[in-house]
Amino acid sequence: MLNSFVESELQAALINAGITFADPIPFEKPRQSGHGHLSTTVCMSLAKAQKVNPRTLAESVVAALKLDSRFVSDVQIAGPGFINFTFTPLAFQSLLADMVSAGSALGKSTIGVGKKVNVEYVSANPTGPLHAGHGRNCAIGDSVANLYASCGYEVTREYYFNNAGNQMNLLAESISVRYKQIENPELPFPENGYKGDYIIQIAQELNSQKALVGKSQEEALQIGRQAGEDWCFTSIKKTLQSLRISHDVFFNEDTLYSTGVVSKTVEQLRNAGLAYEKDGATWFALTKLGGQQDKVIIKSTGEPTYRLPDIAYHRNKLERGFDVVVDVFGSDHIATIPDVLSGVQALGLDTSKVRVIIHQMVTFFENGEIVKFSKRSGNTYTLDDLIEEVGVDVVRFFFIMRTAGTHLEFDLNLAKEEGDKNPVFYLQYAHARISSVVAKAFDKGLSVTETADLSVLEHEKELLLIDLLSRVKHTVERACESLEPHTLAEYLREVAAAYHVFYHDCRILDSGEELEKARLLLAEITRRVLNNGLAILGVSAPQKM
RNA sequence: GCGCCCGUAGCUCAGAUGGAUAGAGCAACAGCCUUCUAAGCUGUGGGCCGCAGGUUCGAGUCCUGCCGGGCGUACCA
Numbered sequence: 151m152l153n154s155f156v157e158s159e160l161q162a163a164l165i166n167a168g169i170t171f172a173d174p175i176p177f178e179k180p181r182q183s184g185h186g187h188l189s190t191t192v193c194m195s196l197a198k199a200q201k202v203n204p205r206t207l208a209e210s211v212v213a214a215l216k217l218d219s220r221f222v223s224d225v226q227i228a229g230p231g232f233i234n235f236t237f238t239p240l241a242f243q244s245l246l247a248d249m250v251s252a253g254s255a256l257g258k259s260t261i262g263v264g265k266k267v268n269v270e271y272v273s274a275n276p277t278g279p280l281h282a283g284h285g286r287n288c289a290i291g292d293s294v295a296n297l298y299a300s301c302g303y304e305v306t307r308e309y310y311f312n313n314a315g316n317q318m319n320l321l322a323e324s325i326s327v328r329y330k331q332i333e334n335p336e337l338p339f340p341e342n343g344y345k346g347d348y349i350i351q352i353a354q355e356l357n358s359q360k361a362l363v364g365k366s367q368e369e370a371l372q373i374g375r376q377a378g379e380d381w382c383f384t385s386i387k388k389t390l391q392s393l394r395i396s397h398d399v400f401f402n403e404d405t406l407y408s409t410g411v412v413s414k415t416v417e418q419l420r421n422a423g424l425a426y427e428k429d430g431a432t433w434f435a436l437t438k439l440g441g442q443q444d445k446v447i448i449k450s451t452g453e454p455t456y457r458l459p460d461i462a463y464h465r466n467k468l469e470r471g472f473d474v475v476v477d478v479f480g481s482d483h484i485a486t487i488p489d490v491l492s493g494v495q496a497l498g499l500d501t502s503k504v505r506v507i508i509h510q511m512v513t514f515f516e517n518g519e520i521v522k523f524s525k526r527s528g529n530t531y532t533l534d535d536l537i538e539e540v541g542v543d544v545v546r547f548f549f550i551m552r553t554a555g556t557h558l559e560f561d562l563n564l565a566k567e568e569g570d571k572n573p574v575f576y577l578q579y580a581h582a583r584i585s586s587v588v589a590k591a592f593d594k595g596l597s598v599t600e601t602a603d604l605s606v607l608e609h610e611k612e613l614l615l616i617d618l619l620s621r622v623k624h625t626v627e628r629a630c631e632s633l634e635p636h637t638l639a640e641y642l643r644e645v646a647a648a649y650h651v652f653y654h655d656c657r658i659l660d661s662g663e664e665l666e667k668a669r670l671l672l673a674e675i676t677r678r679v680l681n682n683g684l685a686i687l688g689v690s691a692p693q694k695m
Numbered sequence: 696g697c698g699c700c701c702g703u704a705g706c707u708c709a710g711a712u713g714g715a716u717a718g719a720g721c722a723a724c725a726g727c728c729u730u731c732u733a734a735g736c737u738g739u740g741g742g743c744c745g746c747a748g749g750u751u752c753g754a755g756u757c758c759u760g761c762c763g764g765g766c767g768u769a770c771c772a
Contacts, residue, residue: 176712191714194752204752229715230752275772316771342771431770442697442768449770456772481766484699510700511766552708556701557765564707564721570734571721579734587731628711640709643719654727654736661731673731695734 151620152188153177155221155241160192160233163214167207169196179617186226186234187617194231204231242613243604245620249675250600256675257622257682259630262303268467269295271478272390272397273310276382277321278346280389280533283480283512286558288533289549289688290509291478292395293635296686298474301630306472308399310463313379314407315456320344321382322375328353329362329374346530352381389533393542394688401466403459411462412454415497416447424496434458439492460486461493468499476633477506484508507633509554516562540565546688547574551639573643575695577684580646582695584677587658589693591670594659598674602667611652612672618648622679626686635687642683649676 157175164171171192180189193211197204208227215225221244224236249256271291274284291307298305312318324343328350331337339345356362356377362370383400390396406412416432419425424435430450434457437444447458467475479487487506495501514521514531521531537545544565551573552558564571588598607613621641629638658669681691 173712176714178711178714180715181717182715185715189715191712194714195712197752232715277772312772320771429770433770446770451770453770455770460772481700483767483772485767486772488698508700508766556708559707561707561721568734572734573720575734576720579732583732583735590731624711632711636709637711640719643709647719650735651737653731657731659731695732 151177151624152235152237152241152245152617154245155237156188156190156215156217156235159215159217160190160211162216163211164192164196166214167210169200171196180232180234185228185232186224186236188235188237190233190235191231193233197231207231208233239608239613240605242616243607246604246607246616246672246675249619249622250671256678257300257626259301259623259627261627262298262301262630265303265473266306266471267298267303267474267476268306268308268470268472269298269476269478270308270310270467271295271476272386272395273312273478274386275312275317276379276386277317277344278348278382279385279530282514282531282533282536282560285393285533285536285545286509286512286549286554287478287480288390288393288395289546290507290554290635291476292393293546293550293638293687294476294478294507294630294633296688297626297630297635297638298476300626300682300686303474306399307395307397308401308467309397311383311400311402314403314459316453318375318379319371321349321378322371324349325352325356325374325378326367326371329356329370332357348381348385349378352377389537392534392537393546401463403463406459406462406466411466412459415462415465415493416458418497419447419493422496434489434493436489436492439496441489441492445489457486457489457493460490461497464490464494464504465497465499468494468503473503475504477504479506479508481508481510505633507554510557512549512558512560514560514562521562543578543689544572544574547577547639550635550687553634553636574689577642577646577680578689578692579695580649581677581680581684581691582693583653584649584673584680585693587673588670588677591659591666596659596666596670598670599667600671602671603664604668604671606662606664606668607672609652609656611648611655612669615645615648615652615672615676618645619675619679622683626683638683639687642680642687645676645679645683649673649680 160175161171175190175192176195177188177190180186193208194204197207200207205227208231212225212227212233217225221238221241222235223238226234228234269291272284272288274280295305295307320342321344323340327337327339327343332353356374361373365373416425419434424438425447426433426435431446432448433444434447435444445457446455448454491501491504540562548560548565569575591597625638625641629635656669658673659666661669684691
């Protein structure tokens with residue numbers, strides 16, 4: 151980035167002025183072109199502590215500033231105390247040269263090297279196919295995992311497979327009734343049972359295999375339950391596969407019981423005086439930990455509530471030695487997080503390693519109308535349906551392009567539009583355009599030459615593009631650290647826009663022997679940035695469109 | 696009631712750690728292809744950044760209180 155030409159010099163100048171400034175120096179890109187290429191507000195933010203006028207401080211800093219005039223052509227103090235820098239084309243060319251020599255490491259960071267991160271996402275209950283709304287969790291989680299990988303972390307992608315608990319009983323019950331209804335259609339279906347057609351399908355399969363013949367009710371439920379779990383697991387995995395998502399670990403909830411982690415956890419909470427019996431249930435004394443109210447962790451029926459296995463599961467993840475443990479949850483799970491973290495902390499584990507992404511819900515719109523989906527009504531709009539309708543690239547991009555904290559309006563009409571209105575195509579088109587030029591250059595015997603003379607790149611649009619491209623690593627790091635993949639999507643849109651402008655104003659092929667090579671290389675670097683970025687978002691980068 | 700999230704252009708949304716005249720896409724209007732992909736580019740119009748205080752040299756951004764919407768607030772997950 152352009153910062154690199156002035157950052158250490160500014161530090162030195164500040165020290166020279168008797169000021170030690172531990173934080174990184176704040177830089178920003180001025181909105182107005184008259185304010186140079188880069189700006190710093192460091193004098194304004196330091197002025198108060200130093201009890202000096204910010205402009206005066208800026209003047210003494212600038213006076214002490216020893217900059218390389220090959221790279222920096224102008225330094226101005228402006229407004230209340232901004233220092234604005236203008237750079238020479240050589241500075242930009244040098245940034246581009248760095249990106250060329252970075253090779254396959256372009257846009258990759260090393261901030262996570264040697265660290266292990268676990269990203270848990272999707273984690274939908276195996277009680278049915280993934281529905282369209284699940285797509286947001288899938289896309290966010292997978293992109294975050296990709297971001298961590300791009301930053302050098304060793305990433306474990308994990309799916310918490312909730313195959314124990316009440317909802318599985320309900321699944322078994324639903325299948326069992328559908329099975330019996332084959333003989334006796336009048337039999338009432340459980341009011342809160344899973345009403346989707348897939349339940350009928352599973353029941354019919356069991357029937358055709360005669361799997362329940364001669365079985366007791368209890369055995370039948372068990373078989374139905376397993377059949378349901380298997381069906382859902384297969385269905386979910388298939389959907390994830392078409393979304394280009396592959397988990398390293400499917401963590402089965404029931405192993406928390408079979409390995410005794412759950413009972414051990416209850417025991418520890420009891421010993422710590424944080425669990426007690428009341429009304430036949432076991433309660434978690436959250437009020438002792440600053441919570442609003444105590445919560446049940448084992449029901450009077452003897453079954454645990456979701457909190458207990460969740461605590462045990464987080465304990466398990468932390469004990470596996472991850473430096474960072476990321477959870478991706480929908481906002482409907484928001485209440486559980488503080489409870490679980492309190493529990494984990496009470497067990498003596500370091501919860502500062504846990505980072506939670508909470509995304510808001512998704513509303514699907516079509517023809518200006520809200521489309522309502524109810525998993526249990528049978529009128530299920532599945533993620534498969536959505537993928538089939540709009541394509542994987544659109545699904546992944548639409549779910550990632552907004553900040554997780556806001557409600558997402560998924561415009562199905564826009565998503566289905568295969569043209570300029572659709573924001574995904576804007577990015578892909580830029581990539582395809584570059585690929586096309588590179589291919590065309592190849593046809594005329596010209597290939598991308600990494601040793602091209604970059605000194606011919608002086609056009610304003612070329613410099614703007616280079617400036618933007620040089621921010622790729624920083625953007626990836628920031629998106630990763632803030633767990634906000636949408637900032638990468640936004641960045642890529644800017645890159646595509648800057649390329650389109652460059653492409654429009656600066657002819658590449660036949661622009662002159664040296665210029666042609668240099669511009670072709672610039673285009674290729676842009677292509678790599680787009681390609682890598684799209685890969686992080688799980689979107690394909692087509693050669694042709 | 697309480698907790699968390701969100702209120703920015705007609706619509707959908709961006710707005711780095713507080714910075715200079717608040718941005719993009721869509722929609723509307725007007726231009727640009729005998730030349731590398733017009734799925735592109737350029738221009739015009741469009742705003743009490745929910746409201747009211749506060750902190751600050753400076754607030755869309757931080758604090759408080761309202762108003763409006765969402766999600767929670769289970770011996771469901």
